[in-house]
Amino acid sequence: MIRFENVGLRYGTGPEVLRDVSFHIKPRSFQFLTGPSGAGKTSLIRLMFLAIRQSRGLISVFDQDTSTLTRKTRQSLRRRIGVVFQDFRLLPHLSTYQNVALPLRVQGKDESSYRNDVTELLNWVGLGDRIHALPPVLSGGEKQRAAIARALISQPEVLLADEPTGNVDPPLARRLIRLFVELNRSGTSVVIATHDIALMDMFDSRRLILTDGRLEIHD
Amino acid sequence: MKYPRHAPPSSIVPPQSIAGRALVLVVTIMTLLACLTYGAVTLVYDAARDWQSDIATEMTVQIRPAEGLDLPAEIEKVRKAVAAVPGIASVAAMDDRSTLSLLEPWLGGNIDINDLPVPRLLVLTVGERDKLDMNRLRNVLKETSSHAWLDDHSTWTARLRGMANTLIVAGILVLLLVLGAMVLAIVFATRAAMAGNREVVDVLHFIGAEDRFIAGEFQKHFLGMGLKGGFAGGVLAVVLFAALSLLAGSFGSSGDTLDLMFGGFSIGLGAYIGVAILVLVVAALTALTSRIAVQTYLE
Numbered sequence: 001m002i003r004f005e006n007v008g009l010r011y012g013t014g015p016e017v018l019r020d021v022s023f024h025i026k027p028r029s030f031q032f033l034t035g036p037s038g039a040g041k042t043s044l045i046r047l048m049f050l051a052i053r054q055s056r057g058l059i060s061v062f063d064q065d066t067s068t069l070t071r072k073t074r075q076s077l078r079r080r081i082g083v084v085f086q087d088f089r090l091l092p093h094l095s096t097y098q099n100v101a102l103p104l105r106v107q108g109k110d111e112s113s114y115r116n117d118v119t120e121l122l123n124w125v126g127l128g129d130r131i132h133a134l135p136p137v138l139s140g141g142e143k144q145r146a147a148i149a150r151a152l153i154s155q156p157e158v159l160l161a162d163e164p165t166g167n168v169d170p171p172l173a174r175r176l177i178r179l180f181v182e183l184n185r186s187g188t189s190v191v192i193a194t195h196d197i198a199l200m201d202m203f204d205s206r207r208l209i210l211t212d213g214r215l216e217i218h219d
Numbered sequence: 220m221k222y223p224r225h226a227p228p229s230s231i232v233p234p235q236s237i238a239g240r241a242l243v244l245v246v247t248i249m250t251l252l253a254c255l256t257y258g259a260v261t262l263v264y265d266a267a268r269d270w271q272s273d274i275a276t277e278m279t280v281q282i283r284p285a286e287g288l289d290l291p292a293e294i295e296k297v298r299k300a301v302a303a304v305p306g307i308a309s310v311a312a313m314d315d316r317s318t319l320s321l322l323e324p325w326l327g328g329n330i331d332i333n334d335l336p337v338p339r340l341l342v343l344t345v346g347e348r349d350k351l352d353m354n355r356l357r358n359v360l361k362e363t364s365s366h367a368w369l370d371d372h373s374t375w376t377a378r379l380r381g382m383a384n385t386l387i388v389a390g391i392l393v394l395l396l397v398l399g400a401m402v403l404a405i406v407f408a409t410r411a412a413m414a415g416n417r418e419v420v421d422v423l424h425f426i427g428a429e430d431r432f433i434a435g436e437f438q439k440h441f442l443g444m445g446l447k448g449g450f451a452g453g454v455l456a457v458v459l460f461a462a463l464s465l466l467a468g469s470f471g472s473s474g475d476t477l478d479l480m481f482g483g484f485s486i487g488l489g490a491y492i493g494v495a496i497l498v499l500v501v502a503a504l505t506a507l508t509s510r511i512a513v514q515t516y517l518e
Contacts, residue, residue: 079427106428
């Protein structure tokens with residue numbers, strides 16, 4: 001699905017933030033990406049969903065070398081990847097329903113074709129009574145669940161979550177991780193970036209550990 | 220289970236901001252200027268066409284007095300000869316009193332026409348233009364009298380046409396300048412909107428939206444603004460023309476002179492249609508410019 005081979009990343013002329021990173025995200029796999037703050041987790045996530053380009057090395061996503069992708073192909077590959085941002089990135093002028101439906105709307109689908117799916121997903125993540133609410137009035141946990149629902153609505157093959165439990169209390173954090181586990185069981189590969197060791201210890205999963213830009217893999 | 224329909228999808232581009240209202244105002248003003256320019260150009264064009272048509276229906280023959288020439292007999296001879304030329308509907312000799320009244324602004328009222336070598340005028344009214352052979356008319360005149368000279372007003376017509384064409388070309392240039400300025404304003408506004416909505420554009424990219432979808436959303440947004448501004452500008456232009464038309468009518472004799480020169484400020488159906496077309500052109504130009512600006516920005 002996603003393969004990194006000796007990937008390095010540098011911003012401008014500064015030092016490399018990622019050095020010789022190599023790993024493989026397999027289909028239906030579940031892993032945590034961890035490391036101290038500033039280790040490069042977000043940069044690695046951004047490389048995985050093609051938001052930035054590597055300075056060196058090879059990245060292939062769905063068996064396609066990302067350095068040779070056309071703009072259109074890059075955009076179509078992104079549709080197969082769901083992303084949950086640390087800062088949610090919900091559009092404040094759209095309702096919860098419209099935010100979650102956005103990935104389907106940009107694919108040109110008619111509202112009548114996805115209305116039921118969006119509503120059911122919102123019910124599943126516990127936002128059934130907040131469908132028409134605007135993001136500014138949602139709590140941190142509700143925003144996070146809306147962001148997760150948006151990432152899941154188009155049934156991505158890979159889900160990347162950057163600190164999805166960073167803004168919620170521990171009970172909700174555990175519920176959200178269980179939600180990701182459910183998703184993984186239904187066939188989606190999941191990568192969760194987090195520095196919450198206690199949370200990771202609750203789940204026996206592969207760990208990708210970033211330290212000073214270098215990656216260690218603990219299966 | 221079927222769920223009820225929710226509210227219609229909102230625009231992905233955030234609704235009207237202060238910058239958006241300012242752009243609508245810019246488009247309104249530009250549309251107004253464009254419509255006024257168009258109106259002025261059509262006014263000049265219609266007036267020039269009416270003048271040319273009026274001038275083209277009349278010609279004059281001047282008969283110069285000479286030593287020993289029987290002027291009244293000469294006038295009658297020329298009148299009969301010219302009246303027989305096909306295409307000439309009528310020939311009328313201007314009497315002495317009418318001739319003197321033409322000279323009154325320069326020479327005053329108390330003059331004897333016989334004391335001055337004043338040419339006498341024959342006014343020719345053209346009937347069927349396509350039957351009139353100007354060469355034949357000149358030849359007839361030449362053969363009939365060596366003291367007669369034909370003024371077909373071609374000099375005036377040419378000058379009038381030249382002036383009208385110059386004004387029309389100037390009007391078109393002004394129109395293009397106005398539309399060009401509007402396009403530039405839209406380009407800047409689009410770039411500002413893109414920069415101000417960077418978060419929206421980023422999120423759209425991350426969820427896999429293609430550039431043409433993003434450009435389409437901004438285009439819809441700016442088309443709405445273009446239609447609002449264009450419609451407001453068009454309505455203002457029509458109201459202004461109607462007001463000018465009323466004002467011109469209340470100027471008394473000055474208004475009559477204006478009517479004589481410009482055929483009045485009344486706006487005909489053609490001008491309304493032109494204003495409507497301009498409004499649509501402005502809206503389309505707004506949408507197209509913003510789409511191109513967005514696509515350039517995204518690339």
